Amino acid sequence: EPEVTQTPSHQVTQMGQEVILRCVPISNHLYFYWYRQILGQKVEFLVSFYNNEISEKSEIFDDQFSVERPDGSNFTLKIRSTKLEDSAMYFCASTFRRIVGTDTQYFGPGTRLTVL
Amino acid sequence: DQQVKQNSPSLSVQEGRISILNCDYTNSMFDYFLWYKKYPAEGPTFLISISSIKDKNEDGRFTVFLNKSAKHLSLHIVPSQPGDSAVYFCAALYNQGGKLIFGQGTELSVKP
Numbered sequence: 268e269p270e271v272t273q274t275p276s277h278q279v280t281q282m283g284q285e286v287i288l289r290c291v292p293i294s295n296h297l298y299f300y301w302y303r304q305i306l307g308q309k310v311e312f313l314v315s316f317y318n319n320e321i322s323e324k325s326e327i328f329d330d331q332f333s334v335e336r337p338d339g340s341n342f343t344l345k346i347r348s349t350k351l352e353d354s355a356m357y358f359c360a361s362t363f364r365r366i367v368g369t370d371t372q373y374f375g376p377g378t379r380l381t382v383l
Numbered sequence: 384d385q386q387v388k389q390n391s392p393s394l395s396v397q398e399g400r401i402s403i404l405n406c407d408y409t410n411s412m413f414d415y416f417l418w419y420k421k422y423p424a425e426g427p428t429f430l431i432s433i434s435s436i437k438d439k440n441e442d443g444r445f446t447v448f449l450n451k452s453a454k455h456l457s458l459h460i461v462p463s464q465p466g467d468s469a470v471y472f473c474a475a476l477y478n479q480g481g482k483l484i485f486g487q488g489t490e491l492s493v494k495p
Contacts, residue, residue, distance in 0.1 A: 271426070298481060310427065310472065312482040323482060358426050362481075371417060372483060374426035 269293045271375035273359050279381045280349055288344045288378045290359030299342045300360040300372060301334065303327070310358065316342065349382045356380075386410050387475050389486035396493055402460040404489050406473030409454060413475040417483070418447060418458050421470045430471075431458070463493045 272291045280286050292299050301313040315322040316334050333345045342361075346353055356379050360372040388407045396402045406416075414435050419427035433440040433447045433456065440447050446459045460467055473486040 273426075300482070302483070302485075309487045310474075310483075310485040312484070315481055325482075360426075360483075371429045371432060373429065374419075376424070376426045 271359055271361055271373055273357075273375035273378050275378060276376065277379045277381070279383065282351055282382055283348050286346050286349055286380065288346075288357050288359075288380070290342045290344075290361075290375055291340055292342055292359065292361030293373060294340070296361035296363050296373075298322075298362045298364060299334075299336070300362075301344045302358045302360060302374075303355040304358065304377075305352075305355040313344070313357075346380075349380075351382050354380055354382045387473055387484050387486040389471075389473055389489050391489050392487070393490045393492070396463050396491070398465055398493055398495050399462045402458075402463045402467065402491055402493065404458040404460075404471050404473075404491065406456045406458075406486050407454060408456075408475055410475070411451075411454065413477065413484075415476040416447070416449060416456050417474045417476065418445075419472045419474060419485075420467075421472060421488070427472055460491075463491075465493050465495050467491060468493050 274289045299316045302310050304310045312325050314324045314328045314334055331347045335343050356377045358377045359375040362372045386409050417432040418430040420430050421427045431442050431445045431447050433449050438449050449456045470488045470490045472488045474483040
């Protein structure tokens, strides 16, 4: 069964460093998402991406964040200068299309980002 | 942002009995509701969904009920099995944005 994959599973970085989280969505999916879950809190939407551009982004997704689909299979989330409060589990999700009732979002296993 | 709320952080039931997980929402514009199950160190796994125009959807042991007037939905698991032990998230979908709005989750423990 196709699945969303994410690498690395755990990333430790120093505050101020840049990190890139990678995701390979399900191959025929067209819509891609990043969510995050800070320990003990709810899963929060960060950004959605379709047709090589951002569809929507949350207030969390400020200028320090960017997303890219560099090669037609990978979907990346870059944090330019990490802060302590960026420590969280980051989930990538994908869906075939964004019409209510026709499809659901499938999540990857997540990348645990720890900023020291 | 408290648009989707799961007020019970945990629930414990005996194997074979019914598990009822509850979720409340505030925004009547949500078009679709979904339940996800999450094991530690894994991503959320889709379980079942319901359109806002329906009041019930059933899939095997899992049934979701939607009460629009009360802005409340519930997930029933019958019979509960130890393998159902996980965190269950209620999520609502905005048609326009496609983003999921999650509740805080309820940790279900099914005891043999």
